[in-house]
Amino acid sequence: MRLAEAMLKREELMAMFESAGAIRHGHFELSSGLHSGMYVQCALVLQYPRFAEKLGQGLAALFGDLELDAVVSPAMGGLIIGHEVARGLLEGKSYGDGPVGSGVPAIFVERDASGSMTMRRGFSLRPGQRVLVVEDVWTTGGSTREAIRVVEEAGGRVVAAGALIDRSGGALQLGVKTKALLDLAIPSYPAKDCPLCADGSVAVKPGSRFVRGSADADGGSANARTTAGR
Ligand SMILES: [Zn+2]
Numbered sequence: 001m002r003l004a005e006a007m008l009k010r011e012e013l014m015a016m017f018e019s020a021g022a023i024r025h026g027h028f029e030l031s032s033g034l035h036s037g038m039y040v041q042c043a044l045v046l047q048y049p050r051f052a053e054k055l056g057q058g059l060a061a062l063f064g065d066l067e068l069d070a071v072v073s074p075a076m077g078g079l080i081i082g083h084e085v086a087r088g089l090l091e092g093k094s095y096g097d098g099p100v101g102s103g104v105p106a107i108f109v110e111r112d113a114s115g116s117m118t119m120r121r122g123f124s125l126r127p128g129q130r131v132l133v134v135e136d137v138w139t140t141g142g143s144t145r146e147a148i149r150v151v152e153e154a155g156g157r158v159v160a161a162g163a164l165i166d167r168s169g170g171a172l173q174l175g176v177k178t179k180a181l182l183d184l185a186i187p188s189y190p191a192k193d194c195p196l197c198a199d200g201s202v203a204v205k206p207g208s209r210f211v212r213g214s215a216d217a218d219g220g221s222a223n224a225r226t227t228a229g230r
Helices: 009-021 048-059 079-089 143-154
Strands: 024-031 036-039 071-074 106-111 130-139 158-166 178-185
Touching: 009 024, 009 048, 009 178, 048 079, 048 158, 048 178, 071 079, 071 143, 079 106, 079 130, 106 143, 130 143, 143 158
Parallel strands: 071 106, 071 130, 130 158, 158 178
Antiparallel strands: 024 036
């Protein structure tokens, strides 16, 4: 497939996310305690490999003009989409230097027992390797910022960062080329200021049926939210 054919329209993306329940409209109480009219949980769209593959191709296409040696993602939220973006780069302009035929590697970084983002499991980068950092959702971009630090400490050079969804309203400054498939600046409010509450409806907690700590209502990838902001 040519990269241009992987470009996804906003309507196609919204339909994919909404059909999987990964974007829901209503009145929600997020894990932060804030209220919002929209709920985002990328894991719900990425549970379908066909959708994950398509989204990875779409996100990879946004970086088709770059020479990239590796994709690095923060666990957990960035794992699947990082993998699929790296797969998507195979058919683009990529210069991975792994085993013959392997394409661009998808590496992940994760939190250690103290909550610090680290590169483990024998993953490594060579000095100057060109890295794309991939995340599922940017709210404050905290996990992506930490992943960038880990890559730089490992000797890699982050040339760009990508996400499925940017909730920052375009406010995110990461110091590298930054692109998201979907810009969704979703307002959220303290309960006392919530216009939906003022209209008389009751907020639901969409994440409450998940095991505590395994998922969070604003679609994050931080698996130790108490130790780092996003
Ligand atoms: Zn409310």
